[in-house]
Amino acid sequence: MSETAEANPVHDWIAKSVAEHPVILFMKGEPEQPRCGFSAVTVQILDHLGVEFVGVDVLQSEPLREGIKTFSDWPTIPQLYVKGEFVGGCDIVKEMFQSGELKTLLTEQGLITA
Amino acid sequence: MPMSQPDLEAALREGFPDAEIEITDLAGDGDHYKARIVSTAFKGLPRVRQHQLVYASLKGKMGGELHALALETSAPS
Numbered sequence: 001m002s003e004t005a006e007a008n009p010v011h012d013w014i015a016k017s018v019a020e021h022p023v024i025l026f027m028k029g030e031p032e033q034p035r036c037g038f039s040a041v042t043v044q045i046l047d048h049l050g051v052e053f054v055g056v057d058v059l060q061s062e063p064l065r066e067g068i069k070t071f072s073d074w075p076t077i078p079q080l081y082v083k084g085e086f087v088g089g090c091d092i093v094k095e096m097f098q099s100g101e102l103k104t105l106l107t108e109q110g111l112i113t114a
Numbered sequence: 115m116p117m118s119q120p121d122l123e124a125a126l127r128e129g130f131p132d133a134e135i136e137i138t139d140l141a142g143d144g145d146h147y148k149a150r151i152v153s154t155a156f157k158g159l160p161r162v163r164q165h166q167l168v169y170a171s172l173k174g175k176m177g178g179e180l181h182a183l184a185l186e187t188s189a190p191s
Contacts, residue, residue, distance in 0.1 A: 038182070074162075075169050075177035091185050092161045 010067030018081040022111055023053035026068045027078040031055035038090035039078045045097045046080075051112050083109050116144035117180045122172075129171025130155055140184070148184040157189040164188075 018024055023046070029035030031043050031053075046053050058065040058077055069075055072086045080087045082105060087093065096102035106112045119139055126135050126149060133153035140146040149168070156164040164187040169176045176183060 069177065073166060075174075086162060088162050088165070092165065095161070095186075 008067065008070075010063045011071050014064075014068060014071045017054075017056065018084050021054040021081075022083055022109065023051055023106075024056065024081045025053055025078055026056050026058050026064075026081075028057065028059050030057050035059060036077070038076070042078045042080060042090050042093050045093055045102070049097070049103055049106060049112060051106050082106070082111070117175060118144060119147070122147060122149070122180070122183075125172050125175070126151065126168070129168070134190075140182070145180070146182040146184075147180070148186070150186040152188050152190050154189060156187050161187065 014026075025031070025039075025042060025046065027034060027036070027039035027042065029039060031047075034040035034043055043055070056064070058068055065077070068077065068079060072079055074086070074089060076089050078090055078093075080089075080093055087096070087102075087105075093102065096105070103112070103114075107114045119137055123135065123137055126133070126137075130151060130153040133151050133155070135152075136150040138148040140148050151168065155167060159167070165185050168183075168185055168187060172180065172183075
């Protein structure tokens with residue numbers, strides 16, 4: 001961790017949020033009303049798997065929208081975290097869903113029942 | 115601000131000289147691309163790391179100049 005990362009209150013907030021919520025999705029819009037196609041697809045997949053998740057709308061805060069990108073070293077939104085680990089964006093989530101890996105991951109973590 | 119397909123391809127070729135690269139302009143608007151990249155650089159890496167390498171080769175353009183780039187990365191089998 002660099003000094004700038006330690007001094008970044010947005011990063012602190014993100015770190016705390018991903019530690020507190022087993023499944024958390026940083027997205028554009030709210031889960032009930034996504035405001036970007038990629039966020040919508042990711043929400044659909046999580047809903048389909050029946051996993052409970054917290055959605056954070058990054059459009060509500062410019063520092064958060066930028067901070068999440070530097071936190072994970074990932075330039076796009078949405079971003080999915082499971083048990084504090086960055087899983088990926090829309091493409092990866094979609095690929096993992098199609099291959100069954102996402103279901104396996106969530107099952108292994110005790111977040112859904114098989 | 116869109117990025118042209120030749121610019122995108124040049125950036126990816128520079129980042130992955132050995133790779134097999136295939137780019138599709140998904141919407142025909144120079145702003146939504148799909149790239150399939152097969153490179154030895156991805157060998158043994160989780161997908162998040164593979165995509166991070168691709169984003170690094172685009173030097174900050176992803177999320178800025180380039181709005182959407184669907185990625186399909188793999189190592190040669």
